[in-house]
Amino acid sequence: MDIEQALSTIDRANSVDDLARTLVDWRNESGVAHLVYHATHVPGCEQPNPVLLLTYDDAWVKRYVEQDYFGIDPVVVAGRDAVLPIDWMSVEHATPQARQFFAEAESYGVGRHGFTLPIRGPAAERALFTITTNATDDHWHRWRFSYLKDFHLLAHYLHDRAMRLAGLRLDHAMRPLSRREQQCLQGLVHGRTPGQIAGDLELSASAVHGYLRTARRKLNCATHEQAIAKAVRLELLQNS
Incomplete structure (x- = not known):
């Protein structure tokens, strides 16, 4: 997938429906089974799960909503407090309820393996971005982190x-x-670490961390990824 083109596509989106179509395009281009963006909590918004964009089959979505699986889905439950990516293999599978849920999900073609990325927004909103595949166990163990590399920035953007x-x-x-x-x-856009940026700019590491902290504050962003995404959108940075 061309990351620069994907970022530009998001930037050109004029509606949430445009973003939903973008997810379908990403799914088709990347060869994964499914992609899901799920806004789980937005302060001041009374509607639960206010934004849900996905490529799952309609039958699974209907079943999920009718059964209110939002409350028992082991991945969603784990994502409420998580800050690191969640490998689906690491969440609860032992209880009868969890086993039944995952078996049912697989029967609807959700995917055998998945990664879910927790997102924390600058206004304290919370969201989850999920990538699923039908890869073999061996392939998943070998290549799972490559999926994160492709989608981590895109998820925040x-x-x-x-x-x-x-x-x-x-x-x-x-x-x-x-x-x-x-x-x-x-420097972060180019894949440099704060320590490497310090060497590039002949600054101390603490100075670089300070500049990144004030940049996030000015951009009203909670993470480096969000700050980069917003700065690129505002044409303050080059995204390549």
């Missing part, structure tokens, strides 16, 4: 856009980024 298109987050005036803040963020 999609979340940022979904919140705005759904009217769940407003843009506010922000202070401009300093040259050093831009340079440090640009």
Whole structure:
């Protein structure tokens, strides 16, 4: 998948429906079984699960909603407090309820394996982005982290856009980024670590962390990934 093109597609989306179609395109291009974006909590929004974009079969979606599986899905339950990616193999499978849920999900073609990425937004919103595959156990163990590499930034960028298109987050005036803040963020875009950026710019590591922290604050973002996504969207950085 061309990451730069994928980011541009999100940026051009004019509606949540556009983002839903984008997920289908990503699924087809990447060869995964399914992709899901699930906004689980947005402060001030009374509607539960306010944004749900997915490529699952309609029959599974209908079954999931009718049975209110949001409350028992082991992955969703684990994702409520998680900050690191969740390999589906690591969540609860031992209880009869969990075994029945995963067996039913597989019968609807959800996928044999999956990774779910927790997302924490700058306004304290929470979301989950899921990638599923029908890969063999051996292939999954060998290549599972390559899926994270492809989708980690895209998940945060999609979340940022979904919140705005759904009217769940407003843009506010922000202070401009300093040259050093831009340079440090640009280094992250190029895959450099804060320590490597410090060497590139002849700065101390603590100074780089400080610039990244103030950049996140100015951009009203909770993580580096969100800050990069927003800065690229605002054309403050180059995404390649």
